[in-house]
Amino acid sequence: MASYDRREHLKAIHASRKALTYQKVDDAITRLIRFNESINFNSVANEAGVAKATLYNNSELRERIESLRQRQLEDPTSKQINRNINEGNKDALIQSLKRKVKKLEEENKQLKEQVKLAYGEVYKKF
Template sequence: MAEYDRYAHLKAIHAKRKENTHQKIDEAIKRLLKANEKINFNSVSNEADVSKATLYNNEDFRSRIETLRDQQSQVPTPKQVKREMNESNKDALIASLKRKNKKLADENKQLREQLKVAYADVYKKL
């Protein structure tokens, strides 16, 4: 009978558990990116169902999460873009709306004139 090597067996179990954890973390990061969610240690920890200490202690995951977090913080959110609208953008928007308003008022006036002509034609036919 072959001799049982407890140390090798425990080492294999640990390697398998470590591989499963890495896979769960990779998949969690991919899901968060796909869903356009914020990437940080809390969100990855919750999504992958692993402890934050695991993420902090593993240099690969730690640097990956920090890099993704920094990249997301540099991309402005729609709220930030709206807040950063400066005066020239507002002036351009106001001018555009004024032009559109004038165009609609002219069109309305023209349609009213056409309606008067149409009413006159109907009245003449009576």
């Protein structure tokens, strides 16, 4: 009869859980990268279905998430690129709007003069 070693059995269970956790986290990170989502401890924990404490306490996972998060911060996203383009066009847009406002103010002034003349003609007829 084979002897049952409880310690070895617990080690095997722990190793299988650890491997499953690593696999979940790897899959979650892959999905986040594929869908261009931000990578941080909250998003990885939610996507993988593990506790944030697990990610923080495991040094290997922690370093990986921190490095991916840092890399994402350094690489400009499409939103940041659009914001930079918009800021570059901001001055041109302001000048264009100023010209439009000035044109509309002149047009408004001319229309007010025409209304005054029209009222004057109506008043003369009475």
